[in-house]
Amino acid sequence: MAGEPQADCLFCKIVRGEVPATLVRETETVLAFRDINPQAPTHVLVIPKAHYRDAADLASSAPQLVADVLREAGEVAAEEKTDSTGYRIVFNTGAGAGQTVFHAHAHLLGGRGLEWPPG
Known part of the structure; x- marks a missing residue:
């Protein structure tokens, strides 16, 4: 069911503290x-x-x-000092788009030129 933790999900395991990650920010959501x-x-x-x-x-x-995720991505960009030089927020949706962990997530990318189209 949507919203429910999944036992076999890597990101759910990170949220529960079962898998280590280098945390940058955390809020209630x-x-x-x-x-x-x-x-x-x-x-x-x-x-x-x-x-x-x-x-x-x-x-x-x-x-x-979704608004919480985007707001926090902006906060991370400010903390990482990429807000003034530019950054990209990417959601890969589906295996064909490169999604490898099937728990919604945004990639915040910055700190170098990010030409379009990517690749």
Whole structure:
């Protein structure tokens, strides 16, 4: 069920403290931690603590939580000093888009030029 912790979800395990992560920010509803395979000098994952499969599930089930994730991503960007130089927030939705952990999460990327299209 949407919002319920999943026993086999890596990010749910991080939220529960069962798997270590380098935490950057934490609120009542959101957790931000460094990506273990960074694609930019600043690469932080911002996740809702509640489990939602992907961005579409999160948006349809808990729109206020989407706002929490985006607000915290902005706070992380400010703390990482990428807010003045520019940053990207990316939600990969589905395996074909590169989603590998099926718990909604935003990638906050910054600290280098981020040309478009990516790749």
